[in-house]
Amino acid sequence: MMFRSINFTASVGRQREPFLALKERRKREQRRVSSLKAVSAAQITFVDPDGKEISTSSSSGILRNLALENNVEIYEGFNKLLNCGGNGQCGTCGMIITTDGKDVLSAPTEVERKKLGEAKLNKGYRLSCQTEILSESEAENAINITCKTKPPKK
Incomplete structure (x- = not known):
């Protein structure tokens, strides 16, 4: 009796590919950010559908x-x-994000482009798990980021 070997790594590799790419990008960002001298903090305000704010x-x-x-x-x-x-x-972790400093947030990932589409991205929708605050900004004024949690499904 002859058995055929099944290559499971090919299918697992494709599923992990976006995660591994994001992990590598974050490592590069951390190395670049650690070399910066001055880092300004961003003020993040999370607003739920009821209007409750957590900063x-x-x-x-x-x-x-x-x-x-x-x-x-x-x-x-x-x-x-x-x-x-x-x-x-x-x-499922979508948010509508508004900010006065667009360079403070990471660019939309390929995963976000597939899940949300360009129309939602243009309206400010982002996946919170894919959106990173980059500390490369050296602005003197505080940068305000407002995140509306649980946006409408439309």
């Missing part, structure tokens, strides 16, 4: 992690338990 400041980090650290509800219903854990695969 924090950070000079770097992923918006999803900052929201969870500050007990901000970014998931609804079953998505509180059934989410991808920040890998950009489920699309």
Whole structure:
């Protein structure tokens, strides 16, 4: 009897590819950021659908992690338990982001472009797990970022 070997690594590799690419990009950003001398913190305000605001400041980090650290509800219903854990695969951590300094946030990733589409990206929608605050800004004035959690599905 002859057995054929099945190559499982090919399918697993394709699924992990966006995650690994994001991980490598973050490592490069951290190396570049660590060489900077002056870093200004951004003021982040999370606004839930009821209008409740939670503010924090950070000079770097992923918006999803900052929201969870500050007990901000970014998931609804079953998505509180059934989410991808920040890998950009489920699309349930969407936010509408407004800021007065566009260079402070990372550019939309390929994962975001596929999940949200260009129309939503142009309206300010971002996946919080894919959006990173870059500490390369050396602005003298505070940079304000407003994140509306749980935006409408349309």
